[in-house]
Amino acid sequence: MENTTVYLIRHSTRFDLLDLIDKYNTTQGKTIKREKIILSVTGEKRAELLSNEPELQNIDVVYASNCVRTLETAKYMVEKQNLKVNIDERFDERRLGSDNSKKYPNWFELELTDENFKTEGGESQVDVRARFIPAFDEAVRDNKGKRIAIFSHGIAIAYFLLRWCKVERVDADKRFCLSFNGKVFFDKIYNSPEVFKIILNEHGEPKSIELITFDDIEQMNA
Numbered sequence: 181m182e183n184t185t186v187y188l189i190r191h192s193t194r195f196d197l198l199d200l201i202d203k204y205n206t207t208q209g210k211t212i213k214r215e216k217i218i219l220s221v222t223g224e225k226r227a228e229l230l231s232n233e234p235e236l237q238n239i240d241v242v243y244a245s246n247c248v249r250t251l252e253t254a255k256y257m258v259e260k261q262n263l264k265v266n267i268d269e270r271f272d273e274r275r276l277g278s279d280n281s282k283k284y285p286n287w288f289e290l291e292l293t294d295e296n297f298k299t300e301g302g303e304s305q306v307d308v309r310a311r312f313i314p315a316f317d318e319a320v321r322d323n324k325g326k327r328i329a330i331f332s333h334g335i336a337i338a339y340f341l342l343r344w345c346k347v348e349r350v351d352a353d354k355r356f357c358l359s360f361n362g363k364v365f366f367d368k369i370y371n372s373p374e375v376f377k378i379i380l381n382e383h384g385e386p387k388s389i390e391l392i393t394f395d396d397i398e399q400m401n402a
Contacts, residue, residue, distance in 0.1 A: 182325035183379050183387065186316075187236065188340070189331045190374040191249040193223035193400055219252045223372065226397055230373050231256035233394050239263065240326035243319055245271040250331040253373060257329065270315035273333035277302030289350040292338065308339040316340065320384050334370045341376065344386050354401075360389040371399050 195218045219227060230236065230253070242258055244250040246269035254265055277299030281287055290297040291305070298304035312332075319328055332340075341358060348357040348364060357367040366376075375392040 183381060184320055184324055184326060184328065184384075186320065186328045186330060186378045186380065187239075187392075188337050188376040188378065189230075189253070189329060190334045190337055190370065190372060191219070191223075191247075191253040191331060192227040192230065193220050193372040194218070194249050195220045195223070217247070217249050219249055222400070223249075224252070226373060226400070227253040228256045229397055230375075230394070231260050235377075235392055235394075236329065236375070237261070238327060239329045241319070241323050242266065242329045242331070243268055243271060243315075244331040245269065245273070245333060245336075247272060247333070250333070254329070254331045266319075268315050270311040271330060271332040272336065274303040274308045274335045274339060275301070288354050291335065292342075292347050292350050292356055295342070305339045305342060308336050309343060312336060312340045313343060317384065320380060324382070334372075334374070337374075337376065341389065345389065360386070365389055366391050369399070369401055371397070372401060373397070 236257065239257065239261055242254055242263050243266045244254045246267055250271075251265065251267070257263070258265055278301055280299050284290055287297075287299075295305035298307065316330070319330065338356075338358070345358045345360045348359050348367075350356045353369065355367070355369045357364055359365065375394075376389065377392050378389050379387045381387050
């Protein structure tokens with residue numbers, strides 16, 4: 181049986197609601213508002229650049245979370261490669277609860293080092309993996325031997341990768357270091373977009389996990 185290749189893709193640069201919106205008159209909850217966040221103008225350009233990268237050609241199937249910014253990132257790929265998107269809310273970002281940054285000033289470190297840490301009303305690593313892993317495994321099972329692109333979100337992807345990986349370090353500036361089988365493959369601040377490539381054997385077990393970088397997409401965090 182052939183290997184299965186999965187690209188976990190963090191969405192491109194999002195529109196900053198706090199900086200660019202004057203008033204937001206809505207009764208919708210925090211989760212709905214976060215799902216509707218769009219890409220910025222720069223984010224659209226970066227998403228199109230991403231779709232032209234040689235590494236991301238000849239994709240067989242595309243999945244995306246139930247959020248606008250992942251669909252807007254994926255749309256360039258699916259249009260160029262004549263594909264359709266499978267939307268699955270299990271690939272959504274981890275849900276944020278009440279802000280407790282004053283109580284836990286090191287909250288970002290705790291999110292990555294304590295799998296049960298979460299804000300009131302939010303999700304922990306354990307909570308996110310409980311939905312993300314079945315969705316990922318189903319995508320792999322249904323598309324063995326193929327090239328799969330999954331458009332998701334930064335923290336959700338990091339939580340999922342900790343299924344197999346280890347956090348080596350978390351810095352105060354939100355730079356963090358991940359390793360797989362003792363080898364560091366990520367040691368930086370998240371970029372928008374960001375691409376992780378996972379090669380799985382016929383049993384769905386990872387043979388390799390690596391960060392794919394692109395020279396024409398500079399570092400931009402959002």
